[in-house]
Amino acid sequence: MNPLVEGIHRFLQNHILSTKISQSNISHHDTLIDGLPKRYTIYKPLLLLPVNVFTSPQPWAELYSSLDNSQRQLLYESIAASFSKSGVTHVALNAPIAVMNSVGTENRMRSPVGLVPLHGDFGPILDPDSTPDDRDFKEALWVQTVQNGGIVQCWAPLYTMFSRGNITEKARILGQGNRFAGLDESSLNGQDVGEISVVDLYAGIGYFVFSYLKRGVKRVWGWELNAWSVEGLRRGCLQNGWRCKVVPLNAQGELKGGYEDMVNEITDDDRIIIFHGDNRLAAQILGNIQPLLEEKGSWAAIRHVNQGLLPTSQPTWETSLRILDRDAGGWAHVHENVDVNEIDMKSAEIVQEYERFGYMKAVNMTIACDYVERVKTYAPGVMHCVYDIHVEFDKQTWPYK
């Protein structure tokens, strides 16, 4: 039997059917059992139930709404128990990630504010906008999953989103899926993947960062606003065996300390440098670091800039041009939610906008959309797409600044 159905069924038998209400008093008993929800996700040790698990179908919804709090706790316990073999100790109700929060401002950190803990100790429930300290990190529930042939990702489900649907985009970066130019010798014009670096302007817990690292790039420079995601990324790096350095930024997105000190601490073993803060000064920060690392012989040309913000990554398109290597150029990976009927039109729009940036700065560039990956359906009629924008600078007119 499906373990979710089994957990509910066992609860009904032990606490409902055998006590107050007899089996015959529950109308359509067989229909009720047949229609019990079956879908779930496990991110060990958490069982995530879909948002409609207690509201559909009708007979089950009616029965659930008649349960008092203590009966509901018994139900959640019974569900957790039927998943114990899979290592489940906690249960929560999932919710879609809201782009806006309850006070009408943008949920910039994409915090899963709608997730409802049902069973197990999730630690103190903190305001997602507050700044967590080490104790908060220690007390929180952390979950993990292994994807794409062994990459571990860790996150605190109350404070950080996780999207399973991005697995195909990760596979593409790993060279296990659809076309992805710029990570093999032929599309890098003879350069080895271990000699290039990548920037992820919306690093999260390392969703795409880890795929680039596993593919063998020398280093990833990441930006991430959410302290919980930065900590998840740090923990994930430890588990995967990659050295990671976290660099705090101030509220304006500037480095808190000096550049020389920071650069002196970087060694070739640091595979990811994650800036904790806003990416608005990313190009300027990298522009300051580059000559210092070049002096140490430790700079690797930035050939990819990942921009994984939905519904649109437009705020960083211009930044990506300022970051890509001026000699060799590279690829800007533009994530967008697009009307399924306008996917090609969007590609032309993005290319035009990149060309306009060049025109404004009097820099000649060759811009082309190499490929469009349809990652997943985001909502009915809306597709999460990644546009691979190939950029080459004309050496007569660069640098683009």
Ligand SMILES: C[S@@+](CC[C@H](N)C(=O)[O-])C[C@H]1O[C@@H](n2cnc3c(N)ncnc32)[C@H](O)[C@@H]1O
């Ligand atoms: C949608 S999530 C990224 C998830 C991942 N790329 C994916 O598609 O699954 C966007 C991330 O960007 C971060 N973020 C949003 N605006 C940012 C900014 N201006 N600077 C740095 N990070 C930002 C959020 O905290 C969040 O973790």
